[in-house]
Amino acid sequence: METTASAKRPALCAMSGQVDSCTVAIDAMGGDRAPGEIVAGALRAVDELGVRVTLVGREEEVTPLLPDPLPSAVSLLDVRDVIAMDDEPASAVRKKKDSSVVRSAQLVKDGAADAMVSAGNTGAAMASALLRMGRVKGVARPAIAVVLPVPGHHPQILCDAGATTDVTPEWLLQNAQMGREYARVRLGIDEPRIGLLSIGEEPGKGDELRKQAYELLSDVSGFIGNVEGRDFMHPEVDVIVTDGFTGNVALKTLEGALRALANVVFGLFETTDEMKKAGEVVIPKLLEAAETFDPDLTGGAVLLGVDGVCVISHGASSALAIVKAVGVAADCVAADVPSRVREAVASAG
Numbered sequence: 001m002e003t004t005a006s007a008k009r010p011a012l013c014a015m016s017g018q019v020d021s022c023t024v025a026i027d028a029m030g031g032d033r034a035p036g037e038i039v040a041g042a043l044r045a046v047d048e049l050g051v052r053v054t055l056v057g058r059e060e061e062v063t064p065l066l067p068d069p070l071p072s073a074v075s076l077l078d079v080r081d082v083i084a085m086d087d088e089p090a091s092a093v094r095k096k097k098d099s100s101v102v103r104s105a106q107l108v109k110d111g112a113a114d115a116m117v118s119a120g121n122t123g124a125a126m127a128s129a130l131l132r133m134g135r136v137k138g139v140a141r142p143a144i145a146v147v148l149p150v151p152g153h154h155p156q157i158l159c160d161a162g163a164t165t166d167v168t169p170e171w172l173l174q175n176a177q178m179g180r181e182y183a184r185v186r187l188g189i190d191e192p193r194i195g196l197l198s199i200g201e202e203p204g205k206g207d208e209l210r211k212q213a214y215e216l217l218s219d220v221s222g223f224i225g226n227v228e229g230r231d232f233m234h235p236e237v238d239v240i241v242t243d244g245f246t247g248n249v250a251l252k253t254l255e256g257a258l259r260a261l262a263n264v265v266f267g268l269f270e271t272t273d274e275m276k277k278a279g280e281v282v283i284p285k286l287l288e289a290a291e292t293f294d295p296d297l298t299g300g301a302v303l304l305g306v307d308g309v310c311v312i313s314h315g316a317s318s319a320l321a322i323v324k325a326v327g328v329a330a331d332c333v334a335a336d337v338p339s340r341v342r343e344a345v346a347s348a349g
Contacts, residue, residue: 001098004274006188007172009055010339014203014295021052022051022052022115022330022334023051023054023112023114023330024045024053024054024113024114024115024116024117024326024330025054025056025105025116025117026041026054026055026117026118026322027061027063027100027117027120027125028043028055028056028118028237029056029057029058029061029079029082029101029120029317030083030100030119030121030125030257031118031119032119032315032316032317033119033318034119035058036065037063037118037317037318037322038057038319038333039055039062039066039323040065040201040322041200041317041318041319041321041323042055042074042326043066043067043184044322045322045323045327046071046074046171048323049330051326051330052073052075052166053075053076054075054076054107054112055076055077056073056076056101056103056104056107057076057078058079058082058100059078059324065216067246072110077103077107078100078101079099080132081102082096082099083096083100083101083102083120083121083124085120085121085315086326087121089123089126089127090115090123091122092296093127093128094122095100097106098143100118100120100222101118101128102124102128102132104116105128105129105131105308105310107123108129108133108308108309108310109134109308113210113328114242114254114329114330114333115310115332115333116309116310116329117209117300117313117322117325117329118312118313118314119300119313119315119317119322119325120315122162122233122315125303125312126144126303126310126312128174128309129142129256129306130142130306133156134306135306136305136306136338136342137306137346138346139174139305139341140168140170140171141163141164141171141174141194141279142173142305143159143161143179143244143303144160144305145157145158145159145160145179145303145304146159146161146247148232148233148254149233149293150234150235151233151292151300152235153186154188154235155187156233156235156237156238156239156240157182157192157238157239157240158240159178159179159241159304160175160244160247161244161247161297161304162244162248163344164243165244165245165248165330166245167243167244167277169209169212169215169216172196172213172214172217172242173217173220173348174289174305174345175241175242176194176196176223177220178219178304178305178341178344178345178347179194180194180271181340181343181344182239182302182340182341183238183341184340185331185340186331187300187336191221191222192222192238192239193224193236193238194222194238194239194241195219195223195224195231195236195237195239195241196213196217196223196225196242197226197228197229197241197246197247198227198228201226201227201228203225205226206226207333209245210226214226218266222238222239227248229253237329258293266283269282269283269343284295295321296321296324297320298324299312299321299324300312300313300314300321300336302332304337306338308338309333309337309338311326311332323342
């Protein structure tokens with residue numbers, strides 16, 4: 001009988017930075033700034049977090065970026081294929097089996113790594129993790145859990161942010177179960193407040209999918225009912241549950257709105273000499289406040305429901321973003337998130 005990846009691997013990492021026995025496979029070729037920023041981030045993660053990393057990429061491109069001698073905590077797996085950001089994920093994963101993202105997932109499956117991190121093609125990272133690691137028993141479809149900043153408060157989790165676009169009410173129920181457990185691990189909240197994203201707070205609001213899901217979620221501990229788009233990044237709800245299509249649109253809308261607001265605000269300080277002088281005082285404070293919304297600090301999104309730890313960073317990830325993503329991956333291994341998800345889904349029936 002085949003043994004699942006999570007059953008073969010104990011939770012090797014300890015929380016709070018004590019992660020010296022944790023190995024993270026890093027897709028060195030994935031991302032807009034690969035391999036330079038990815039490799040730099042991996043090396044920083046080794047120094048700052050104490051993890052071990054396996055860089056998966058083309059040797060001729062990665063090796064010149066590495067120090068000589070190579071630190072004992074760093075290894076390189078040479079691969080020949082790379083899945084581009086605009087490749088069709090499912091077919092690319094099947095055709096390019098020697099690609100950096102597929103081989104990263106395979107390392108986790110084989111027990112040679114405890115987790116994987118990729119800033120490349122999101123769909124390819126999901127497909128690789130799903131095909132190589134498999135699903136957690138009882139989970140119908142995986143979901144992407146994204147941590148959203150809430151100024152002056154602990155963060156908020158959006159689940160699903162793009163993994164499964166066409167869903168059933170039962171799958172939204174599982175998103176709530178997985179998101180709730182991840183909030184308990186990541187945010188340290190014993191009883192997270194869970195909201196179903198809809199077009200109104202009243203129980204009868206929304207399409208038929210949302211109405212049926214509402215009935216199912218009513219039995220989930222911590223469910224507070226429907227929430228709306230205005231509840232993003234506000235402290236009234238800890239986990240926002242939706243389908244991957246709606247969740248991804250909402251996430252990109254938030255990103256666009258924040259970018260537009262920043263352009264307007266900072267543009268004002270270029271309009272007159274008086275505003276420029278005021279900007280010398282105000283802009284540093286604004287930049288300090290804006291750090292809350294820096295995507296490089298979130299550590300990436302976690303793919304819940306696969307039988308292993310997969311962290312997906314944004315395509316423009318810097319070295320700092322990779323350090324944070326590796327930290328999230330290590331913490332998820334330490335907490336054994338796949339087993340926690342399995343128990344949460346199983347206990348809910």
